[in-house]
Every structure is written in structure tokens, then in C-alpha cells.
Amino acid sequence: MSNLLQVGMADLKAVRTPDRLMTAGLGSCIGICLLDRIAKVGGMAHIMLPSSQQARSNQNRAKFADTAVEDLIVEMERMGASPKRLTAKIAGGSQMFNIGSSEIMKIGERNARAVVEVLGQKGIRILAQDTGGNYGRTIIFDSDTGELLIRTIGQGERII
Amino acid sequence: MIEDFRDLSGIQLDALKEIGNIGAGNAATALAVMTQDRIDMSVPQVGIMPFDKVAELVGGPDIPVVGVYFQVTGSANSNILFILSIEKAVLLAELLMGLPPSHGNSLGDMEMSAVAEAGNIISGTYLNALAMFTQMTLIPSVPAVGVDMAGALLDGVLARYGEIGDYVLVLENMFKKGDLDVIGHLFLIPEPGALDSILTALGVNY
Numbered sequence A: 001m002s003n004l005l006q007v008g009m010a011d012l013k014a015v016r017t018p019d020r021l022m023t024a025g026l027g028s029c030i031g032i033c034l035l036d037r038i039a040k041v042g043g044m045a046h047i048m049l050p051s052s053q054q055a056r057s058n059q060n061r062a063k064f065a066d067t068a069v070e071d072l073i074v075e076m077e078r079m080g081a082s083p084k085r086l087t088a089k090i091a092g093g094s095q096m097f098n099i100g101s102s103e104i105m106k107i108g109e110r111n112a113r114a115v116v117e118v119l120g121q122k123g124i125r126i127l128a129q130d131t132g133g134n135y136g137r138t139i140i141f142d143s144d145t146g147e148l149l150i151r152t153i154g155q156g157e158r159i160i
Numbered sequence B: 001m002i003e004d005f006r007d008l009s010g011i012q013l014d015a016l017k018e019i020g021n022i023g024a025g026n027a028a029t030a031l032a033v034m035t036q037d038r039i040d041m042s043v044p045q046v047g048i049m050p051f052d053k054v055a056e057l058v059g060g061p062d063i064p065v066v067g068v069y070f071q072v073t074g075s076a077n078s079n080i081l082f083i084l085s086i087e088k089a090v091l092l093a094e095l096l097m098g099l100p101p102s103h104g105n106s107l108g109d110m111e112m113s114a115v116a117e118a119g120n121i122i123s124g125t126y127l128n129a130l131a132m133f134t135q136m137t138l139i140p141s142v143p144a145v146g147v148d149m150a151g152a153l154l155d156g157v158l159a160r161y162g163e164i165g166d167y168v169l170v171l172e173n174m175f176k177k178g179d180l181d182v183i184g185h186l187f188l189i190p191e192p193g194a195l196d197s198i199l200t201a202l203g204v205n206y
Helices: A067-077 A103-121 B009-033 B050-056 B086-097 B109-135 B150-162 B192-202
Strands: A004-006 A009-018 A021-028 A029-038 A041-047 A087-090 A125-131 A137-142 A148-151 A157-159 B039-041 B045-050 B066-075 B078-085 B138-142 B143-148 B167-177 B181-192
Touching: A004 B086, A004 B150, A009 A021, A009 A067, A021 A029, A021 A041, A029 A067, A029 A103, A029 A137, A029 A148, A041 A067, A067 A103, A087 A103, A103 A125, A103 B109, A103 B150, A148 B009, B009 B039, B009 B045, B009 B086, B009 B109, B009 B138, B009 B167, B009 B181, B009 B192, B045 B050, B050 B150, B050 B167, B050 B181, B066 B086, B066 B109, B066 B150, B078 B086, B078 B109, B078 B150, B086 B181, B109 B138, B109 B143, B109 B181, B109 B192, B150 B167, B150 B181, B181 B192
Parallel strands: A004 A021, A087 A125
Antiparallel strands: A009 A041, A021 A137, A029 A041, A029 A087, A137 A148, A148 A157, B039 B167, B045 B167, B066 B078, B066 B138, B066 B143, B078 B181, B167 B181
């Protein structure tokens, strides 16, 4: 029996195979899914912002791409995962409303860039990504198969 | 400056609620004139809530909704989101266009445009009332309409507050047609610096 665990906004969780992780309604936010197939440990983070560096409030580390990835790795290591074996799949980072060209509204794009950069720094290979666009995503990550199911409204369903 | 919304006093929250009351009262009247029907509004709610609770107010982060978004600039930069279910958006569009209710749940270009216009009028009257009351200049952007998951429509707006804190101040109004029909939720989300301007204008910045 596999459980389905909810990951909230600015939240992260690690599970053992075959549990699944879900986060709903990703817009500009990004769902980062990590997996160690050997240790059978999976994890998901739902980040809102690219970097904790400029933020005035950075106590909630799961909110930012950089600190969320660090903490998720630690959490997964605690369950027996090895950072060297981790692979990643990511989804989200869209721009829901198109008002002018203000940088603030392009937060989704900035999030996606930051996540790719942080994972690169940690030496974690990105197996698949589904980012950008102007629509929301609900994602379910299967820690057994490593499949990431992406649900949308009007853009169908896909597995990456 | 108010850094943490949880520092707001009871008097300040009441003053903000009163703004919601005045703004929404005017907006409800405008909506009633447009639809030639009776529109009621709920007592406004002022909430200081963690980010992921905002989507819960409209049914949950993956509920499909229609959102009309405005950036407000001027004396107090804010964000306005008018969120309604797809069925209610179709109903509102039909009321505005003088069509009988079809109970449909898909929005064509005409309906989207009608909903954007309703959002425009609602947020415009809301802001006008607020501006009159506070002597502030508040200028809404053109409306941006999106049909998608509630969480997805909200998170880009909420992310702007993430740099400063984990909570957001939400002024929420519900418009009703008849006894039960909830037409939509109007969220006014002032930016943190803007909150001080509003409180000063209301004379409760202490």
C-alpha cells in the first residue's frame, strides 16, 4: 500500500518507496522532486522564490529554491539517501497573468532558472522538466517508478 | 513600518475591515446596477493568514476558478484579485449580456471579456470608495483574466510577499445574488509598505 502525502506551499517532505507525494496548484511556484532509487527514498519541495539571499524573511527555508534543496537533501540523507545518487524532476514556474513586463511578474521564470542552477551546483542531474507556460499544474510524484504525473486544466495530463 | 502583519492591533484591523465594507458596498451596488438584480455582500473578513490558506478560501489550490487580477499603483501599491467559480463566471457573464442562465461551465471570449469588465467595475468602485475615504490616489491596471487552478492564480501574487514574511493580509468580500449564490471573492492584498500609508490615511497608524 502506498500513501499519498500532501506537500503545501513553501513546504518539503521525504518519503520511502512506494509512497507518493503531491502538491496542488503550482503557478509560478516550482515542485522539485528528488529520488534515490537505491535507497528507495523520494522527496518533494514546493518553492515560491528563487533565493533566500536577498530576502528579509528567510526563516522558512522551504520557501526558497536554494535552501529548500539543501534541506530536502539533508532530510533524504537522514532516511538513508546518498546525495551522489539523487536525480531530479521539476515542474511549475509559469506566468499566470500577463501584465506589462515587470520583472516581479516573471517570478516563475526566475524560479525555474534558480532551481536548475541550484541542482547543478549540488551535482544533481535533472532527468525531466516541465516548466513555463501560462497555466497551473498539480503534480504527483511516484517514489516507486520515479514518474511525475502532471495535471493541468485545459492542457491535458502528462507523465515525465 | 509594519513588517509582520501579525503586529496589527485590533483597532487597525477594524479600520481595515471598514474599508472593505465601504469598498464592497459600492462594488455591490455597481454590480446590482449592471445586472439589474439584487446583489448582497457579506460582512468583510480581514485575515492575516499563511500563504497556503488563501487558496482554501475559494475551495482549495487545485479548484478551477476564474481570476481577474489588477495591480494597483499610486499612494498604496496593492493587488486585487476577483475570484469566482467557473459556473458563477458564466452566470455573471450571462446576466451582464442579458442572456437567460444556461448553467454552462465553459467560457468563450465574449464571456471572458464580460467577466473582465465586471471585475473592472467591481475593483474600480471598490478603489474609488477607498480613495475617497482615505484621500489617497489609487490607480488600477488593466484587468488580466485567467482561468485556472486557484493556487496557481494566487501564488505569483503571493510570492511577492514571500521575501518579507510568511503571512499575507487579505481583505475578503463575498458577493451574493439572492440568498445563497456566492458570486465571487474579492481580495485586496496591500503591499507591506502600502499598509502603513493606508493606516496613516485612516488615522490609526500607531
